[in-house]
Amino acid sequence: MRYLFVLVLLSTPMWALEGLPALHNPITVVVSAERPLAPEAMKELQAEMANLLKQGNRPVEWKRLDEMGVGVSVSDLVMVKFRGDCRMEMSPMLLDERGPLAFTHTTDGEVLPFSEVLCDKVKMAARSAMHGGQIASGNKLMGRALARVLAHEIWHMTANTHKHSKTGVAKSSLSGAQLIADTLEFDGHSAHQLTQKTAR
């Protein structure tokens, strides 16, 4: 499949690389979680990730870690681990929003395709922005928040940068309200960077 990717890249005409619509290689997201996500969260996570990566014309394929045996070959791989408990709590929570929501591993300044999403931090941020009836669909909104945090980390990988944009999903910090808002997108430049390959 790696070989296939090279062929696809070489056969991609220049106009496609200039940002005109062309379907790029899928990103395969390999997921593991310390605690299982709620089904509503998983559904919304996948829907919102598809929505966000569509901005870079990247389809998303999902795999569980246990599906990745020897001989399984994928073209553009991202490993993500959901740490802590991603399930939304309906009762009031003690909110502490300090610290990052996720981090991505790096070596010698290169961004590696391994991310850890800190569920308890994302949950606190998302929960702090929920009002009234939103709490009843808390797991769905949690899935949306997780998608935006993960898409942000994947953008770091494709852009191969530690820097941030000034607006949108690639901003340095996303508020609870932005994590659960009806829409939040990448700015145009960052969306274009999503077309690049993750693993180098």
Ligand SMILES: [Zn+2]
């Ligand atoms: Zn970042």
